[in-house]
Amino acid sequence: MFNRKIDKKIPVVILGATGMVGQRFIELLQGHPWFEIVALAASERSAGKKYSQAVQWKMSTPLSLDISEMVLLPCDPNMPGRIAFSALDSDVAGDIEKKFANSGFIVVSNCRNHRMDADVPLLVPEINPTHLNLVRTQKYGNGMIVTNPNCVVIGLAMVLHPLAAMWGIETAHVTTMQAISGAGYPGVASLDIIDNIIPFIAAEEEKIELEPKKILGSFHKTHIEPYNIVISAQCNRVPVMDGHMACVSLKLKSKATHAQIVDCWNTFQGVPQTLKLPSAPQNPLVYMHEESHPQPKLHRMAEKGMSVSIGRLRACPALEWKFSLLSHNTIRGAAGGAILNAELIVAEGLV
Secondary structure (H helix, E strand, C coil), X not given: CCCCCCCCCEEEEEECCCCHHHHHHHHHHCCCCCEEEEEEEECCCCCCCEHHHHCCCCCCCCCCHHXXXXXXXXXXXXXXXXXXXXXXXXXXXXXXXXXXXXXXXXXXXXXXXXXXXXXXXXXXXXCCHHHHHHHHHCCCCCCEEEECCCHHHHHHHHHHHHHHHXXXXXXEEEEEEECHHHHCCCXXXXXXXXXXXXXXXXXXXXXXXXXXXXXXXXXXXXXXXCCCCEEEEEEEECCCCCCEEEEEEEEECCCCCHHHHHHHHHCCCCHHHHHCCCCCCCCCEEEECCCCCCCHHHHCCCCCCCCEEEEEEEECCCCCEEEEEEECCCHHHHHHHHHHHHHHHHHCCCC
16 A cells, blocks of 8 residues: 655646646546645636636536636646646647656646657556656656557557456457537537437557557666557447447457456556555456446446446357447546556655
């Protein structure tokens, strides 16, 4: 268990605070035992306004008065805080995150811009906590940049990791059914998504095929040796509010039984569970034996949205095994995953 005493909450800021992921950061950080929101930042058109005046609040929990009265700042590092949670648009995130890191901020980013940089951890704490050592090669002084993966990839990688560690994985085919909240707000037009499925999400298939190789890779002093796996991905936007599903077929490098695979998932634990980090789910992976599970409407909030649900493991005639998985895209796949990353950074003594 994590034994470091947090005498005073660590001040944090949220970049891109008015968007869907920024709102989710605020929702999850209110009342957090380690972190305190001290500043909110947004685009120039919103800077100077009270948060309540600039945001269209879409979370189910009420917006607290102290947050609603905060005045939005421009995305400039001349603000209080030690950790910057970034929910910025990728068009502007790259340079802004570097500026904050150069100014001494620990940037914990949900954005894609620096994910594949050689010296930036693409972090899922249950999988690759040793990858945090990459920050020691960064050139930001007291600052750093740490990223979490694509919203689909986090759930996928968490399910693949224990299998890869036990038996190895040669190849996988992934077909996703992704919720509309993944497109942000206002997102996909209602006339496009109601009574419809859109079989294209820009750059999504490339991320799914590439990012797991880095996440599952091994740390070697100053770099990550990518995991040798071939992934083919097809992505679809579906009329579901929250929760990304994926149907996966894969071939293992050595033989395993159905019971062994299910037990491997159900008994999987990582560093966050050992340290009992505040946002860590007790069971990061849960296998469901009901033949019609998992379902977004029923299971996306498993362990407050931080657990990945798995079901329908069966033989695959094309590869070897096939199954379905579900993860909450804006909690585990975005803000919640980033907050867990920050908790691990604190636990490792990097703050």
